[in-house]
Amino acid sequence: MRRHLYSGLLCALVAVGIAGSAHADSIFALNLVGEREDIGDARITALGGYVQTVDDSLGVLQYNPATVAWLKRFSFGVAGYTTSDKNKNLDSETRSNSTTLSQLLFAFPLYHHRVSAGVGFRGRYDPDGKFKTPGVTSEGDEFIDSYERTGGLFSVPITVAVDAGNYAKVGFFYALERGRIEETWVKDFSGNAADATSDRERVFRGHCIGAGFVSRPISQLSIGLTYESKIDYHVDVSERFTSASADTESTETASMPSRMTLSAAYRLASDVTVFAGGTICDFRKFEGMNFPSERLAEEKIGSLGVEYRLGQKRVPLRGSFTYEQLPYTMPDGQNIKRIAFAVGSGRIMRGGRGKVDIALQFANTGSVNNNTYSDRSVRFFLSITGSEDWKRQRGRQQ
Amino acid sequence: MSSAKCSLPSARLAAFVSLAVAGAALLVFSCSSDPTGTLGSDSDLLGSKPGTVYQDTIGVYADTTYAFDTPISTDTDLEVGRQDGYIRTMVLQPGFILSDGRDVTESGDVKRTVLSASFHFYTANISQSFPVRFYGTGHYYSQGDNISDLDTLMDADAILDPVAGSIERHLETAEPLYPLPPALVQDWIRDTTKREAVAIVYTDSLNERVATIPASETSDHPYLQVIYTDGVQRAYNIRYDATSYRPVAPATHLVVSDGYARRVYMRFTLDELDKDSAVHTARVRFHIVPGSVIEGVNPTLLLYIPDSTDPAKSDFKNGQRVTEQGITISDETVEFPLTNAIFLVLQGKLKDNGFAIRFKNETTELRQVELYGTSAPDSLRPQVFVTSSTPAVFH
Numbered sequence: 189m190r191r192h193l194y195s196g197l198l199c200a201l202v203a204v205g206i207a208g209s210a211h212a213d214s215i216f217a218l219n220l221v222g223e224r225e226d227i228g229d230a231r232i233t234a235l236g237g238y239v240q241t242v243d244d245s246l247g248v249l250q251y252n253p254a255t256v257a258w259l260k261r262f263s264f265g266v267a268g269y270t271t272s273d274k275n276k277n278l279d280s281e282t283r284s285n286s287t288t289l290s291q292l293l294f295a296f297p298l299y300h301h302r303v304s305a306g307v308g309f310r311g312r313y314d315p316d317g318k319f320k321t322p323g324v325t326s327e328g329d330e331f332i333d334s335y336e337r338t339g340g341l342f343s344v345p346i347t348v349a350v351d352a353g354n355y356a357k358v359g360f361f362y363a364l365e366r367g368r369i370e371e372t373w374v375k376d377f378s379g380n381a382a383d384a385t386s387d388r389e390r391v392f393r394g395h396c397i398g399a400g401f402v403s404r405p406i407s408q409l410s411i412g413l414t415y416e417s418k419i420d421y422h423v424d425v426s427e428r429f430t431s432a433s434a435d436t437e438s439t440e441t442a443s444m445p446s447r448m449t450l451s452a453a454y455r456l457a458s459d460v461t462v463f464a465g466g467t468i469c470d471f472r473k474f475e476g477m478n479f480p481s482e483r484l485a486e487e488k489i490g491s492l493g494v495e496y497r498l499g500q501k502r503v504p505l506r507g508s509f510t511y512e513q514l515p516y517t518m519p520d521g522q523n524i525k526r527i528a529f530a531v532g533s534g535r536i537m538r539g540g541r542g543k544v545d546i547a548l549q550f551a552n553t554g555s556v557n558n559n560t561y562s563d564r565s566v567r568f569f570l571s572i573t574g575s576e577d578w579k580r581q582r583g584r585q586q
Numbered sequence: 587m588s589s590a591k592c593s594l595p596s597a598r599l600a601a602f603v604s605l606a607v608a609g610a611a612l613l614v615f616s617c618s619s620d621p622t623g624t625l626g627s628d629s630d631l632l633g634s635k636p637g638t639v640y641q642d643t644i645g646v647y648a649d650t651t652y653a654f655d656t657p658i659s660t661d662t663d664l665e666v667g668r669q670d671g672y673i674r675t676m677v678l679q680p681g682f683i684l685s686d687g688r689d690v691t692e693s694g695d696v697k698r699t700v701l702s703a704s705f706h707f708y709t710a711n712i713s714q715s716f717p718v719r720f721y722g723t724g725h726y727y728s729q730g731d732n733i734s735d736l737d738t739l740m741d742a743d744a745i746l747d748p749v750a751g752s753i754e755r756h757l758e759t760a761e762p763l764y765p766l767p768p769a770l771v772q773d774w775i776r777d778t779t780k781r782e783a784v785a786i787v788y789t790d791s792l793n794e795r796v797a798t799i800p801a802s803e804t805s806d807h808p809y810l811q812v813i814y815t816d817g818v819q820r821a822y823n824i825r826y827d828a829t830s831y832r833p834v835a836p837a838t839h840l841v842v843s844d845g846y847a848r849r850v851y852m853r854f855t856l857d858e859l860d861k862d863s864a865v866h867t868a869r870v871r872f873h874i875v876p877g878s879v880i881e882g883v884n885p886t887l888l889l890y891i892p893d894s895t896d897p898a899k900s901d902f903k904n905g906q907r908v909t910e911q912g913i914t915i916s917d918e919t920v921e922f923p924l925t926n927a928i929f930l931v932l933q934g935k936l937k938d939n940g941f942a943i944r945f946k947n948e949t950t951e952l953r954q955v956e957l958y959g960t961s962a963p964d965s966l967r968p969q970v971f972v973t974s975s976t977p978a979v980f981h
Binding site for chain 1: 631632633634636637639641861862863864865866867923925926929932933934973975977978980981
């Protein structure tokens, strides 16, 4: 049994390694703090994202900290996705592929199946992206301005959840908020001409607290509520240029507004459950990074999902629709919308102590006509979760 | 029971179909090979914008030619004559060193009396009378010394031919002996402070020609033959010899030359450039004065940043090499790339001491090129072309 657990851990490490080369590469990731990372595992994604009320003893990777209360054994989970983005404007289009580790969590019981705790990693915003712009000098020499942004914001939440029965599961978390966003401009001349680079690196440090609540007032219905506080970042900014005389070091602050999430699940029949969820983060209160405040907007996400269990093996078939409004507008004030459809499935393994979930999401962000740019993406999600009873293992060894 | 058996394959089928669709879609999108586009975000939303590219022509000032009286002392042939605008003067410095390494003053020769003395050297390239004079230079020269005062030699400095009774001599091919006054050589042998180099100067101002004499590095090297009154005969080797090249007329343009070593020094108006700029390309272009190039064997110019701005200091002759450029007789211009040098000067990593041009492997052969300076018409003036860019702006 432990061998399988180690295999799972190995998979998690491999996923982390892959994520080291992550690159979102959506054109919309280039703005503000980047593209919001899809949270949760492949099951959550297939059901719409911020549903967060999936009562699952292997549901390690949910946004609501109260869901940790379901975990009665030592559990782990890792989730990630690979994306193919097709960015487009009136003149051209580009396609890029990327891989992202979105979430990792280890959870364990603390006290008599009533109190559980967890520590993990959760991606927040992915600012990766790049593009090239051709130029020509007054003498007719051609050059290319290449822009690339890498890094991201992430969270390390430490969660404690209490299981007070069906009527109340409550969770709290304290999270270290960290991140780094690096931007590089390269002016690339052909031939023997020297290139020039300009680089800005911003290192973010902050913390966040939050709480979640899940209740099942009736057997068919679960509801959940999550609150995440404002995050005040201390930002170290360093700018490096080809000409070192222009280098600078400075500090700034940034403030990420609080987020509220509400979700519900209702079992229509023994084989069919519908999920609904929504979240609001008022980015008009965002401060820092010198982003034009008049172009900030309220980030709104709403989703609807359904899960159907097919056959005697109860193979899950999932589908969802998600609507999202990005937290900023285009320069002329147009809102940017993202619409996503997702399908997925999963498989229970090891007698219910492990599972693999997959999801495929088709999304469209913005439109060329309204927003100058559009991004059509296809994402394949994979998550692996597992659990182990440490006490029993130790007993056998003794 | 039967329905359960039927539903199991269909469930598996549905799961695998889902997986297959996901895999196929991912494969299709991942394998796409659209060319890299120029798609970018709005610079206002981006929070930064690239630096601006400038292409400037910056000025040159303080362009000057500096001459160094450095003779060519390493060639295998010495030269006397006048040709290509240069007067060649051969300089011989007798050494009076015996075969065992002692100076002659430490031997018995110092007590002997000189009966007769002659320079012995072979001469080539002479087809007719080749008039010369031998002058006492009044200086003792060693390897690497500059040769000075050749322009101010007077008749009183000329060494008499004791046989002909005249200061006028001719180079000979049949009889390579050139008599010297015994008393003069006696003084050289007995008193080291009276030793001096002898300059052999071509005195025909009408005919341009050059005679060559094997130098001390060859087996046919020149030497001083001395016969003492007691019948002892000695041959004292020439310890140092060189050919000094001097221009017939002063140059009106910038001149880089070897033989008569001249270097061009100039400064650029670098303060016109932003020190925070990145330099993509930089080059200085000179227009060559037509017909001014004497190629020699290795006509390569070397541009460097001197360690001193004062040509009178030895540090001026040394510095940071920047680049080198070959020239030919047919060249109309010569350009030196300066990209890194100007960037590093702006950064303060190289001294802002201006730039100097000399011939590579200086003092090895006669070479020359004349360049138009800042006093020339606009179209011929030296120009520095710089492509630079300001740093990107991060809001």
